[in-house]
Amino acid sequence: MYTMISGTGSALPENRVTNHDFERLVDTSDEWITTRTGISARRITSGENTSDFAARAAANALSSAGIDPLDIDLVIAATVSPDSFTPTVSCQVQAALGLSKATCFDLWAGCTGFIFALMTADSLIRSGVLGRALVIGAEVLSKLVDWTDRSTCVLFGDGAGAVVLSQSERPGILAHFTGSDGTRGGVLRIDGVPLVNPWIADPQPPKPNSVIRMDGQEVFKFAVTAMQKSIRRVCELSGIQLEDVPYIIPHQANDRIIESVAGRMKIPRGRFYTDLDQRGNTSAASIPLALDEMNRAGLLAPQMPLLLVGFGGGLTWGASMIRWMPNSTQDS
Amino acid sequence: MVFDQLKAIIVDQLDVAPEDVSPASSFADDLGADSLDMVELIMAIEEKMDVHIEQKQVGNLTTVGDVLAFLEAHRAAGVAE
Numbered sequence: 349m350y351t352m353i354s355g356t357g358s359a360l361p362e363n364r365v366t367n368h369d370f371e372r373l374v375d376t377s378d379e380w381i382t383t384r385t386g387i388s389a390r391r392i393t394s395g396e397n398t399s400d401f402a403a404r405a406a407a408n409a410l411s412s413a414g415i416d417p418l419d420i421d422l423v424i425a426a427t428v429s430p431d432s433f434t435p436t437v438s439c440q441v442q443a444a445l446g447l448s449k450a451t452c453f454d455l456w457a458g459c460t461g462f463i464f465a466l467m468t469a470d471s472l473i474r475s476g477v478l479g480r481a482l483v484i485g486a487e488v489l490s491k492l493v494d495w496t497d498r499s500t501c502v503l504f505g506d507g508a509g510a511v512v513l514s515q516s517e518r519p520g521i522l523a524h525f526t527g528s529d530g531t532r533g534g535v536l537r538i539d540g541v542p543l544v545n546p547w548i549a550d551p552q553p554p555k556p557n558s559v560i561r562m563d564g565q566e567v568f569k570f571a572v573t574a575m576q577k578s579i580r581r582v583c584e585l586s587g588i589q590l591e592d593v594p595y596i597i598p599h600q601a602n603d604r605i606i607e608s609v610a611g612r613m614k615i616p617r618g619r620f621y622t623d624l625d626q627r628g629n630t631s632a633a634s635i636p637l638a639l640d641e642m643n644r645a646g647l648l649a650p651q652m653p654l655l656l657v658g659f660g661g662g663l664t665w666g667a668s669m670i671r672w673m674p675n676s677t678q679d680s
Numbered sequence: 681m682v683f684d685q686l687k688a689i690i691v692d693q694l695d696v697a698p699e700d701v702s703p704a705s706s707f708a709d710d711l712g713a714d715s716l717d718m719v720e721l722i723m724a725i726e727e728k729m730d731v732h733i734e735q736k737q738v739g740n741l742t743t744v745g746d747v748l749a750f751l752e753a754h755r756a757a758g759v760a761e
Contacts, residue, residue: 384715563735565735572720602716608720
């Protein structure tokens with residue numbers, strides 16, 4: 349038994365924030381931002397939270413797959429920006445869409461979260477434990493951004509993407525390669541709540557809101573190395589030659605990272621599908637968002653190999669090789 | 681020669697003319713490198729010249745001569761070990 353992606357969906361905030369809008373907030377310019385990141389605009393929520401985008405993206409993925417909500421057995425939401433510690437985003441999606449037969453949990457692996465969630469769902473389906481899954485990447489990073497830090501606040505966007513995974517006769521998902529390195533976790537951080545209880549003699553002072561803090565240069569170096577390794581390894585594991593992959597769908601963090609990987613691996617830049625020009629970095633949402641855009645734009649053909657590759661906080665990294673199956677071939 | 685090898689890497693990474701690269705050249709002011717260009721340049725030097733440069737040292741490397749001096753010192757240290 350195999351697994352395939354039988355539908356995709358996404359959801360974005362209406363509010364579009366351009367680089368020029370940032371010129372009023374911090375000392376920056378459109379030229380500074382575009383040359384260092386490749387980002388021109390991003391969508392920022394004006395009220396909806398992570399679970400709202402997740403539910404909309406999931407609903408779109410279900411209708412794209414033509415699958416009834418009651419036929420979903422599993423919901424995994426990858427996020428670093430849930431509405432609350434509990435209930436989870438996946439349980440909130442369940443409630444919103446009436447997925448009453450599903451087991452729901454969130455998975456936390458930084459910007460690589462969607463790849464880890466895809467691997468987890470794929471493994472549970474192929475082993476026969478569960479039948480059909482919704483895998484969601486959803487983020488509202490704008491609530492975790494330091495709006496006074498010009499080096500990070502321009503980078504991030506909000507939104508969600510989702511896929512439906514179904515059982516299939518032929519392999520739609522071919523291989524995964526994943527890895528983590530907790531010893532280098534400090535280069536990309538979002539702090540949790542302070543340690544406070546009656547038995548702590550010297551309670552930590554209340555912290556200002558948690559914000560994304562990163563050492564951009566260290567992250568850049570890590571990202572370029574991790575992406576190259578992940579791309580190579582998932583090709584080996586899947587038996588698909590890189591030359592035969594028409595599209596690589598990378599985590600959309602910074603165009604300079606993608607350019608660097610393309611240059612080093614001698615892969616034409618055009619084979620990396622990117623939308624970060626208009627989306628910014630949407631963390632765990634970026635890969636399924638891009639996949640849904642490509643699907644709706646008609647870029648995906650039956651049997652086409654696609655390489656998804658991500659990296660992020662933890663540190664974490666990984667890649668999945670899939671073979672695109674149109675939803676008309678889904679199992680009954 | 682170390683300088684020629686370094687110059688070739690700089691020309692390739694920063695897309696500048698060979699004649700513009702001298703030991704006195706400032707990466708930021710003369711060769712137009714931003715912080716991410718510097719990260720990529722350091723990565724290329726590490727790979728092609730088989731050295732390791734700590735991220736905290738990168739801030740001290742503002743000119744081509746600074747990198748040359750670092751490479752010379754690294755070699756001297758390597759010989760001494």
